[in-house]
Amino acid sequence: MAEVRPDSASRQRTRANIVECAAQLLREQGASAVTTRAVAQAVGMQAPTIYRFFEDKDALLDAVAEHVFATYVSGKTLVEDSGDPVADLRAGWDTHIGFGLANAALFGLLTDPSREVRSPAAAAGLEVLRARVHRVAAIGRLRVPERRAVELIHAAGTGAVLTLLSTPPEHRERDLADAMYEAVMRSILTDMPTLPADSTTAVAVAFRAVAPKLTMLTGAERALLSEWLDRTGDGPTTPGASAGPD
Incomplete structure (x- = not known):
């Protein structure tokens, strides 16, 4: 491993200090307080010096987001590939909800649709x-x-956090997020892994997930198979529904 030069180590410490000060401002005073001038003053440097470490304010906020999230999850027991994909999905939902409620200002920045580039x-x-x-x-x-x-879970999770954050803490119904999760799961999950014969969409989705791993097929054959399965998966799922006129 290459030795880190003193100047490089000093730069890393300064960058980390900037991020920590910005995170503190965000946590204590809200998003409007995180200006280049305010962060520089908290660190004890001239405002233009900030740009030696971050391209712009958005880059600084992105670094703050990564720092705060890493700090948050370091204190949690996270489920990583437990062997039960459905349980892992629920664990991820709980982490998302918990992080959003614990970091209201940062969550608002991350979900702000006016930002030109996604964090x-x-x-x-x-x-x-x-x-x-x-x-x-x-x-x-x-x-x-x-x-x-993915779109349903993401929309439901973001909406649940924003709804709870918009409600005074003493009036929040914490089971709202649980109810939202259960509603989404009822719409996207089958009851059992053993699929009934008429669950063509679920079969197609499952086959689509493993199609890229079928190495006995050529790349072109795998691509064609995936295209066919995508069409099947997007088809009607209501019993008796038709893909077109008789």
Whole structure:
């Protein structure tokens, strides 16, 4: 491993100090308090010096998001691939809700639709959700396409946190998030991994999840198979529904 030069180590310490000071301002005074001038003053440097470490304010906020989330999860017992994909999905939901309620100002920034570029921290979280949904699909428990499941869970989780945050703490119904999760699961999960014959969508979604691993097929064959399965997975799921006119 290459030795870290003193100047590099000093730069890393300064950068970490900037992030910590910005996180403290955000936590104690809200998003409006996190200005370049205020952060620089808290650190004890000139405002332009901040730009030697961060391209702009959004880059600083992204670093704060990563720092705060890492600090949050370090104190939690997280379920990582426990062997039960459905339980792992629930664990991820609980972490999302808990983090949002514990970090209201930061959550608001991460979900702000006016930001031109999606936060890397938010994007990384979405990738984790996609991976967990994919594992659920692979065991035959999804009744909808993976993308649809991800969008529903993401929308429900974000909405649940924002709704709770908009309610005074003493009036919050903490079981709202649980009720939201159960409602979404009823719409996207099958009851059992052993699929009935008429659950063509669930079968297609499960097969689609493992199709890329079928190495006995050529790349072109796997791509064609995936396209066919995508069409099947997006088809009607109501018994008796038709894909078109008779």
